[in-house]
Amino acid sequence: GAGVSQSPRYKVAKRGQDVALRCDPISGHVSLFWYQQALGQGPEFLTYFQNEAQLDKSGLPSDRFFAERPEGSVSTLKIQRTQQEDSAVYLCASSGGSGVGSNQPQHFGDGTRLSIL
Amino acid sequence: KQEVTQIPAALSVPEGENLVLNCSFTDSAIYNLQWFRQDPGKGLTSLLLIQSSQREQTSGRLNASLDKSSGRSTLYIAASQPGDSATYLCAGADQAGTALIFGKGTTLSVSS
Numbered sequence: 001g002a003g004v005s006q007s008p009r010y011k012v013a014k015r016g017q018d019v020a021l022r023c024d025p026i027s028g029h030v031s032l033f034w035y036q037q038a039l040g041q042g043p044e045f046l047t048y049f050q051n052e053a054q055l056d057k058s059g060l061p062s063d064r065f066f067a068e069r070p071e072g073s074v075s076t077l078k079i080q081r082t083q084q085e086d087s088a089v090y091l092c093a094s095s096g097g098s099g100v101g102s103n104q105p106q107h108f109g110d111g112t113r114l115s116i117l
Numbered sequence: 118k119q120e121v122t123q124i125p126a127a128l129s130v131p132e133g134e135n136l137v138l139n140c141s142f143t144d145s146a147i148y149n150l151q152w153f154r155q156d157p158g159k160g161l162t163s164l165l166l167i168q169s170s171q172r173e174q175t176s177g178r179l180n181a182s183l184d185k186s187s188g189r190s191t192l193y194i195a196a197s198q199p200g201d202s203a204t205y206l207c208a209g210a211d212q213a214g215t216a217l218i219f220g221k222g223t224t225l226s227v228s229s
Contacts, residue, residue, distance in 0.1 A: 004160070033216070042121075042206055042219030043161070056215050091160055103149050103168050106217060108160035 002026075004109035006092050012115045013082050021077045021112045025094030032075050033106060034067055035091040043091050049075060079114075087116045119144045121209055123220035130197055131228055138192040138223045140207035145185045148210035151217065152181050152192050155204045164205075165192070197227045 005024040013019050025032050031050055035043035036059075045059040051072035060067070064082075069075040079086055093106040120143045130136055140150070149168050153161040165174045165181040167190070173182040180193040190207055204224045208217040 006160075031215075035217075040221070042208070042221050043217075044219070045216030048215045059216065093161075103166065105151060105163040105166045107163060108153075110158075110160040113158075 004092055004094050004107055006090075006109035006112050008112060009110065010113050010115075012117065014117050015082060015084060017082055018078065018080045019082055019114065021079075021090050021114070023075045023077070023092030023094075023109060025073065025075070025092070026096075026107055029094035029096050029107075031095040031104075031106075032069055033093040033095070034075070034077050035093065036061075037089040037091055037111070039088075046077070046090075082114075082116045084116050087114055089113050119147065119209055119218045121207060121218050121220040123205075123207060123223050125223060126221065127224045127226070129226045129228065132197060132199060134197050134227075135193070135195050136197055136225070138194070138205050138207075138225070140190040140192070140220055142188050142190070142209045142218075144209075145188055147185065150181075150183050150190045150210075151208050152179075152190075153206045153208065155206060155222070161206065194225075197225075199227050199229045201225060202227050 007022045033048050034046040037043040047067045048056040049069040064080045066078045089111040091111045093108045095104045095106045122141045124139050151166045152164045155161050167174050167183040178195040183190045204222040206222040208219045
């Protein structure tokens with residue numbers, strides 16, 4: 001596609017429910033990143049995929065957070081047993097290079113705004 | 118661990134002014150430094166990427182500089198327009214990893 005697409009744009013869930021957020025990267029992009037952005041803050045790194053391999057998940061805040069990219073294209077971020085502090089905008093980015101060191105810019109989607117009641 | 122700071126947090130200027138946004142980082146060993154623009158309710162739009170071997174990049178009315186020795190980057194916007202109103206974020210690559218480390222951003226308002 002022309003850009004990174006994320007769905008849904010908005011998600012409201014009750015505390016304790018599981019949610020799944022989808023990211024469609026730019027076609028052919030090797031690298032895919034997930035970030036979490038709290039209100040008034042810059043995005044914070046969650047996890048990174050190179051093709052289908054999850055090479056870095058150091059930013060995932062707890063074992064309730066799980067991400068996958070089984071065929072090296074679409075990625076899903078899953079949050080189990082959601083809590084109020086999970087409320088944030090979740091941003092997905094893709095890059096044509098293999099990691100940040102390749103000096104290729106990251107292209108971001110519009111994000112999913114998650115609200116936990 | 119890399120830390121990125123942006124000053125000021127907010128800036129208001131009249132249309133036509135030239136302005137400078139500042140970004141500082143703690144670890145001079147960065148792979149690259151990237152500037153983004155974020156409009157309300159939207160994702161990030163990449164503006165400029167400066168590789169560690171470069172000192173500046175230019176795109177239209179925008180010019181970004183990188184001084185690794187002092188741990189600073191600046192984004193210069195010439196002849197500002199109301200359409201430039203947005204939040205501007207800088208981000209540096211962690212030396213050892215793949216993540217971008219972001220500042221909190223500078224929210225710019227350009228009045229007509």
